[in-house]
Amino acid sequence: GVVLRKQGVDTHPKRVSVFFTMILISIYLFYCLTGYCDSISSAYDTYSNLSVSNNFGTKEFPQAIIIGVKKGGTRALLEFLRVHPDVRAVGAEPHFFDRFYEKGLQWYRNLMPRTLDGQITMEKTPSYFITREAPPRVFSMSRSTKLIVVVRDPVTRAVSDYTQTLTKSPDLPSFQNLVFKNSTTGLIDTSWSAVRIGIYAKHLENWLRYFPLAQFLFVSGEKLVTDPAGEMGRVQDFLGLKRVVTNKHFYFNQTKGFPCLKKPEGSSRPRCLGKSKGRPHPHIPAEVLHRLRDFYRPFNMKFYQMTGQDFGWD
């Protein structure tokens, strides 16, 4: 102090404490501006085991998850649900219960958008449905989690899945080369994921070891295209939401060949899903599709019996 005073620096206790408080506030604001506020609160969260809260709500674990199926129409369903004011959802697929489980539940919750009382937190990751470890993991987060599965004719789903892989690897062998174990026996190769994912009864069995059927909603991927408002009615009822998303929100876009959302208020253009949704499928010989259809039939029947719903896939 004596040295500072000699150098002409102000050492009055009140002014010094104001000076240091200003420095602390600036450091905090700097952290916030660089996006660290959330990690500060999440560190707090880890220790206090309380939800992070501010004026804009709290981050909660999802009360409902779209767990599958890949290429079923899961993106369309999530985007349609997001129109509802009481649904808040993560945009990207978190892949927590299959890929990033070791990051821990606090990491997962921190990905969620903030919600107010009465709002539902949601996410979609279609690979959960076929992940063996996913049911016990979701169960240990919350046994009351609502599970939504968008299912689509497994034959078309397989072709859709193949089409997606083809866009990434144009040198991929033909569909018929991959679908049969070998060309002479004509046996279907169930180790090919495009085939395996479509054996819905088998994957559902795995989930039913942990969750009662009443906690599932099976959405028809086909009806989501032909009657989006009808399917959305069922989904909103299942989630205990008011039927806000209705016919008024959709129009059928002839160019896209799919339903799109009408111009949302304040926006200049209607919303269709991107180019990666609704890709044209390559031609597959009818005989190949026929053989694949025969393969799936008993599994489909089992799935209809388990769910009490006929999806009309034959």
Ligand SMILES: Nc1ncnc2c1ncn2[C@@H]1O[C@H](COP(=O)(O)OS(=O)(=O)O)[C@@H](OP(=O)(O)O)[C@H]1O
């Ligand atoms: N409204 C609307 N617009 C565009 N596409 C729609 C829509 N509703 C359902 N679908 C069908 O969704 C299929 C893609 O399914 P997913 O979103 O589940 O795919 S993914 O698993 O997330 O990659 C996608 O599959 P492909 O047609 O094979 O591309 C569509 O058929």
